Amino acid sequence: MKKVSVALGALLSLTAGNAAVAQEVTLRLSHWVPPTIAPATKGINPWAESVQEASEGRIAIQIFPAQQLGKAPDHYDMAQQGIVDIAYVNPGYTAGRFPIYALTEIPFMADDSVAAAKAIHEWYMENGAAAEMSDVKVCFVHPHGPGALHSQETITSPEDVKGKNIRPAHATMARFVSLLGGGPVQVPAPEVREALSKGTAEAVTFPWGAMFDFKLTDEVPVHLDMPFYLSSQVMVMNQGSYDGLSDENKAVIDDHCTPEWSSKTAAGWLEDDMAARDKLMADSGQTFNTPTDEEVAAWREAALPLIDEWKESVTAKGGDADAILEAYKAALEANDAAY
Secondary structure (H helix, E strand, O other): OOOOOOOOOOOOOOOOHHHHHHHHHEEEEEEEOEEEEEEEEHHHHHHHHHHHOOOOOOOOEEEEOOOOOOOOOHHHHHHHHHOOOOOEHHHHHHHOOOHHHHHHHHOOOOHHHHHHHHHHHHHHHHHHHHOOOOEEEEEEEEOOOEEEEEOOOOOOOOOOOOOOOOOOOOHHHHHHHHOOOOOOOOOHHHHHHHHHHHOOOOEEOOOOOHHHHHOOOOOOEEEEEEEEEEOOEEEEEEHHHHHHHHHHHHHHHHHOHHHHHHHHHHHHHHHHHHHHHHHHHHHOOOEEEEEHHHHHHHHHHHHHHHHHHHHHHHOOOOHHHHHHHHHHHHHHHHOOOEO
């Protein structure tokens, strides 16, 4: 497999020769989004650049974007098995594997992605990571701005979903579509446009920026303008790769695996999402539908069974679902991120 090294800028003011001497380790980071869109340019890349700079050249990071080293759903295993050192993971692409983290996928719980990023990080490290992701090091969580429902025909209420094929953002949204009588079409983000163009799907739950990132403005020009859900990716590191670092380099990684870094990476993505929403609103070819208060209430009520199902899945794994749920709600409230 061809290896592509993506340069992330100069390593401080060192000369090329000195940088080579100072560099102690090269870490391979894999992700599955196009390298030119906000999750990469305003989240993943700045994080990697900061690690390099903070290490004063001792750590170099090679980035392999756009599924070069593996499919999106495989990225957790790629990090866990040491195929790469660092991987960008969407836990929702592997249904049932991370039942505690799936709580973050339930719609209408958080309406501020930057504040929610910090809340999710704090909550998960206390309530789920040791049970579900103990074989990797969790570095940061990375939600987009609250996503919306984009469709070919008008959808403003839960009843409108019945009979429609919809590409959901993750496993929990797939279950929501099923509960409403729709058909979930589960494909990774890079394959959504093909599904829509072929008629396999008629609608998609996506962040605003994805309308341009994946060239969907002509495919789904009707938008339900309300905060609908979050999809919160996780950057994880192979435990052996971390354990093999010097104490000095471990400290650099630790400083970049914090709730504050989760918020920082989410901020750039939110900025891009809101700019994309404004651009869509200025396009006469796009239609925006604002739900009434009654319709919002109906959507939220329709999602309540997802919480009961989530509790069952966590309890089946031996978790205290009620305590974990209350801790999540408290973290969202404490960070002013609750819906």
